[in-house]
Amino acid sequence: MQAGSELSVDEALDLEAEIAAESNSEQYEQIELTDAQKSTIERNRQKALLLKKARASAHPYSKNEKGSPEKNTIKVQGTRYIDTGGGFLLEEKAAEENAKPVELKENVGPVQIPYRPTCEECSNIFDDSFLYQSFEYPVCDGCRDRDDKHSLITRTDAKNEYLLKDCDLDMREPPLKFIMRKNPHNMRWGTMKLYLRLQIEKRALEVWGSEEKLEEELEKRDEKRSKAKIKKYNKQVKALRMAVRSSLYDRTKSATHTHEFGPEKPLPDQGEDTYTRKCTTCGYEEIFEKM
Known part of the structure; x- marks a missing residue:
């Protein structure tokens, strides 16, 4: 850099940031950071890089650009266009829509090493799985039993088979996780809520206390339902007999x-x-x- 040359505002800010980074790095070298702190620092650095990249790639048709936009605006049959200088005209409304600020979406980073879950079946550490991501149940994809142990159950079947209410699924802490799927029998019937059967069984034990009490209540309700069906059938048969004899x-x-x-x-x-x-x-x- 030549002596006496003046720095622009951006160059001065970049130089100040480099000096601060060097001083901070010298201080951090004396401090031992944990893996979790290093992971947090790395995520913040990536966010800063994304933000800097978004600012650098600002839309060329934005109203904040240097120069007067009135000089590049052309009015044709009541519609205002912007001369892009590239051989074509751009409608002013489309340019305003394209000039909206860039929305940054933060991607969830991978599970860090100190926080990786352990599979309950094989006792191995894994990064991610369907059951862990959907239901927070620590079982890897290799040990998942789709048909029996780790099967899914609909909300209606869970309420009927385990005698649960809506408050037991949604209000009791912690609320049970579920996934949304289209109804395979008819696409126009809406979506289904699917729960993990193991979590439903655990919630039923919390509500009823034990499997014996749940079985007793199921037997009582089945007996009551069968008696009601027999009573209704006898009533219909009796009415049919009276109708035939009176004829x-x-x-x-x-x-x-x-x-x-x-x-x-x-x-x-x-x-x-x-x-x-x-x-x-x-x-x-x-x-x-x-x-």
């Missing part, structure tokens, strides 16, 4: 004739409470059931 009665004769029935005779073949009687004048025979 045998000839209503056209009731206006001019009154039956005079003889003694009642039981019909054990058709039921204990089934009887028959016969009219002594017209011979009409009636089968009925005593209530």
Whole structure:
């Protein structure tokens, strides 16, 4: 650098940053950092580089660029265009939309070595897996049993099989993790919430206390449901019998004739409470059931 030359603002800031970095590096050399602190420093450095890159690649059509934008603006049939200088015109609205600031999306870094989970099946340390990422369950992909131990269950089946309520799944701490999937039977039925069966079983034990109490409650509800079905079936059969027997009665004769029935005779073949009687004048025979 020549003596007496003046530095621009950007050059002065860069020089100051380099001096500060050198002084900080000399101080940090005397301090031993842990792996977690080194990881944090590395992430902050990457963020700073991304931010610097985004500022450097600012859109050339931004209103903050040097020079007056009025000189490059052309109005054609009521629409304003910007002369890009590259042989084509750009509509002013499109240029404003393209000039929006760049949004930086921070990518989640890999799991650091001190914090890597250990698989509960094989006791090996792994970086990431489907069960750990979706349900925070420490099992690697190699030990995952899709069909039995690590199978998934829908929200409706979890509530019916383990007698859980919505508050048990969503409000009780900690809330259970789930993933969203399209319904395989019909795509128009919406998405399903899938839970890990092991976590559902553990939550059911927390609610009911033990497997024996859960089994007793399931048996009670099944017995109550079966009794209700039998009662409904008997009621329908009885109504059908009454409808069939009443259809045998000839209503056209009731206006001019009154039956005079003889003694009642039981019909054990058709039921204990089934009887028959016969009219002594017209011979009409009636089968009925005593209530």
